[in-house]
Amino acid sequence: MIASVLVANRGEIACRILRTVRRLGMRGIAVYHFADRNAPHVAMADEALELTGSVPTAAYLDQAQIIQACLRAGVDSVHPGYGFLAENAAFAEAVAAAGLVFVGPDADTIRLMGDKIASRNFARAQNVPVAPSATDEGDPTAFLRQAAAIGFPLLIKASAGGGGKGMKIVRSADELQENIRVAASEALRYFGDGRVYAEKLVEAPRHIEVQVLGDGEGSVIHLHERECSIQRRHQKVIEEAPAPRLPPSVKNAICDAAVRLATAARYRNAGTIEFILGADGAFYFLEMNTRLQVEHPVTEEIVGLDLVEEQLRIADGKGLSRRQDEIRISGHSIEVRICAEQPERDFRPATGVCGVLRWPADARVEAGVAEGQEVTAAFDSMLAKIITTGSTRLEAADRMKHALDEFVLLGVPNNADYLARIVAHEAFREGRLDTNFLVEHSADLLPAQRAPEPAAILAALMADAGFRRVVDDVPALHAAIGRWRN
Amino acid sequence: MPTTLLHDDTPILVDIVARVPELAVEIDGVQHRVAARSSADPRAFSLLIDGAAHEGWVYRGATEIHVRHAGRTTIFAVPQRSAAGSARAGNDIRADMPGVVVSVHCAAGQAVGAGETLLTVESMKLQAALSAPRDAVVDRVHVVADEAFERGAVLLSFRIEAE
Numbered sequence: 001m002i003a004s005v006l007v008a009n010r011g012e013i014a015c016r017i018l019r020t021v022r023r024l025g026m027r028g029i030a031v032y033h034f035a036d037r038n039a040p041h042v043a044m045a046d047e048a049l050e051l052t053g054s055v056p057t058a059a060y061l062d063q064a065q066i067i068q069a070c071l072r073a074g075v076d077s078v079h080p081g082y083g084f085l086a087e088n089a090a091f092a093e094a095v096a097a098a099g100l101v102f103v104g105p106d107a108d109t110i111r112l113m114g115d116k117i118a119s120r121n122f123a124r125a126q127n128v129p130v131a132p133s134a135t136d137e138g139d140p141t142a143f144l145r146q147a148a149a150i151g152f153p154l155l156i157k158a159s160a161g162g163g164g165k166g167m168k169i170v171r172s173a174d175e176l177q178e179n180i181r182v183a184a185s186e187a188l189r190y191f192g193d194g195r196v197y198a199e200k201l202v203e204a205p206r207h208i209e210v211q212v213l214g215d216g217e218g219s220v221i222h223l224h225e226r227e228c229s230i231q232r233r234h235q236k237v238i239e240e241a242p243a244p245r246l247p248p249s250v251k252n253a254i255c256d257a258a259v260r261l262a263t264a265a266r267y268r269n270a271g272t273i274e275f276i277l278g279a280d281g282a283f284y285f286l287e288m289n290t291r292l293q294v295e296h297p298v299t300e301e302i303v304g305l306d307l308v309e310e311q312l313r314i315a316d317g318k319g320l321s322r323r324q325d326e327i328r329i330s331g332h333s334i335e336v337r338i339c340a341e342q343p344e345r346d347f348r349p350a351t352g353v354c355g356v357l358r359w360p361a362d363a364r365v366e367a368g369v370a371e372g373q374e375v376t377a378a379f380d381s382m383l384a385k386i387i388t389t390g391s392t393r394l395e396a397a398d399r400m401k402h403a404l405d406e407f408v409l410l411g412v413p414n415n416a417d418y419l420a421r422i423v424a425h426e427a428f429r430e431g432r433l434d435t436n437f438l439v440e441h442s443a444d445l446l447p448a449q450r451a452p453e454p455a456a457i458l459a460a461l462m463a464d465a466g467f468r469r470v471v472d473d474v475p476a477l478h479a480a481i482g483r484w485r486n
Numbered sequence: 487m488p489t490t491l492l493h494d495d496t497p498i499l500v501d502i503v504a505r506v507p508e509l510a511v512e513i514d515g516v517q518h519r520v521a522a523r524s525s526a527d528p529r530a531f532s533l534l535i536d537g538a539a540h541e542g543w544v545y546r547g548a549t550e551i552h553v554r555h556a557g558r559t560t561i562f563a564v565p566q567r568s569a570a571g572s573a574r575a576g577n578d579i580r581a582d583m584p585g586v587v588v589s590v591h592c593a594a595g596q597a598v599g600a601g602e603t604l605l606t607v608e609s610m611k612l613q614a615a616l617s618a619p620r621d622a623v624v625d626r627v628h629v630v631a632d633e634a635f636e637r638g639a640v641l642l643s644f645r646i647e648a649e
Contacts (some may be wrong), residue, residue, distance in 0.1 A: 189588075217570075261615045265613055321623065344494075349609050351636065355545035355552065356529050377584030377634060378610070410529075410552035411546035417559055439630045449494045452553075454513050455540035456560045457498055458520055460491060460551040461511070463544040464564065470502060471509060 009081030011368030014041035020308035033059035055379040070152040077101035088290040123285040131284040147198035148391030159195035164234025204436040205276035210258035216268025229433040239295035244431030257482030300335035332390040343418040360403035492563035579642040585609030
């Protein structure tokens with residue numbers, strides 16, 4: 001029986017996992033790099049073990065050190081969160097070899113789903129639709145010919161890829177060869193694997209994904225779908241559940257396909273099957289993520305389950321807590337990702353100190369930062385997530401707008417005001433979403449900078465010691481003269 | 487003695503017109519009467535401006551002042567006195583955002599031509615090539631591949647040529 005969990009992660013997801021671990025009465029162990037010594041996940045753990053690394057991210061990727069930490073802390077399981085080692089098959093094996101439970105699927109499933117080409121072939125074999133594609137089988141000329149035969153526009157993707165890295169859009173045959181070369185070189189650099197494939201590009205699709213739970217014995221249920229179409233450069237910005245304006249026939253077909261795929265894989269753990277949905281209602285398998293997703297809270301909010309608890313239960317061999325017919329959805333939930341970036345400066349990453357941090361009162365907050373903490377460029381720019389839920393989608397959107405107006409983070413430039421403009425936008429409120437949303441509405445979402453209000457200018461001046469000295473420390477005689485110059 | 491703040495690189499001119507009986511401040515030519523109420527948390531501000539109450543949060547960083555007011559965050563830069571050595575600025579390649587060095591394409595002592603790529607850097611998954619602004623000789627490369635840097639860090643210096 002699992003009685004203790006080491007969380008091999010940091011930031012908001014480490015806090016999120018530790019919260020459930022402790023609620024269930026288990027011991028929660030954190031690991032951290034020195035740069036994170038003041039981070040909330042360290043403070044809330046029963047025990048925290050320091051890892052070293054040449055750069056901070058290296059610490060969280062150091063499998064041997066993490067296994068060592070598990071043995072030192074005497075834990076019986078490891079939760080990888082998302083990112084870092086969450087989809088690393090070798091790590092899953094190393095955890096098992098150390099006699100510990102990996103809260104996730106087995107290494108073979110991670111390997112299968114981590115390989116885009118193999119997972120697509122697997123999906124196709126289960127009658128899950130995949131977009132027409134061509135694969136480089138070692139014959140560049142044949143690959144070029146087959147890719148061109150699919151028709152343009154085409155998408156060149158890394159076989160080992162994800163997150164939009166190394167992806168290229170090709171609109172004509174004469175751009176094809178050069179784009180394949182660049183994509184393969186980027187794929188090699190990012191993923192250590194230069195294999196690429198070409199796929200039919202669905203223009204401005206919606207991104208719909210299905211949350212599943214599998215017990216590893218062939219039982220799989222779905223927890224309905226999420227819409228993650230509000231993306232910037234293939235990075236999700238806002239997610240919600242359920243997907244708005246989705247015809248029931250399409251919804252059912254997508255959820256059925258997801259369950260079919262996960263069942264065939266005898267999937268164990270929480271997982272997500274991602275699809276793109278074209279304007280014509282045709283949908284295609286994108287990939288399966290064999291871990292907890294960033295956006296899992298919106299599903300939790302509408303189905304009333306704690307997905308980390310479900311993961312731990314499954315890892316402990318206790319199976320699924322619910323049958324499919326016991327899953328009901330209620331209401332609508334929206335999540336925004338608060339990132340340290342400057343939308344008005346082409347989304348440049350930002351750093352600083354969380355000088356003032358005030359969370360909204362009536363929203364679920366999943367945060368990895370605390371007031372006073374420094375935000376550096378060492379880690380991902382996502383700092384926190386704000387989740388609001390309502391009985392209807394518009395109620396959830398209204399609550400999100402209110403929450404974002406109430407939210408204060410000063411000292412680290414961030415995207416909160418930009419997110420507020422998105423959720424207040426007419427097209428968002430009407431649920432007219434596709435992955436081109438942020439580009440299409442950029443003029444509304446990134447308006448020319450307005451001049452600051454006098455109140456903001458005066459507040460800034462009053463906070464400036466130099467200005468206050470001029471105001472306060474002037475001799476009474478001079479002050480009485482009025483306009484005074486030196 | 488006008489004070490200047492910068493917003494989005496645009497200067498805001500502020501002049502104190504009077505201190506008594508109340509503070510009067512001129513912002514870009516428009517005069518405002520200001521009274522500040524003290525608050526328990528110095529980061530929370532409460533101002534009475536031309537008779538209207540304004541509340542919010544303010545944070546003074548090293549070079550910037552961040553203000554949250556009326557559902558909007560505004561960041562002002564406080565102009566800095568030019569630091570010693572700023573005359574050398576033209577001889578340095580500085581980072582305009584934090585990131586990581588992907589690769590270094592030149593070495594100390596190497597003559598490079600205008601536009602030649604010197605460094606490839608990556609910030610938040612986007613790669614950018616930093617190229618020579620003019621013909622020059624590399625004096626020192628201050629970073630190595632995979633090294634992380636903060637905004638404003640000097641990445642590379644050119645040799646100062648004799649006039």
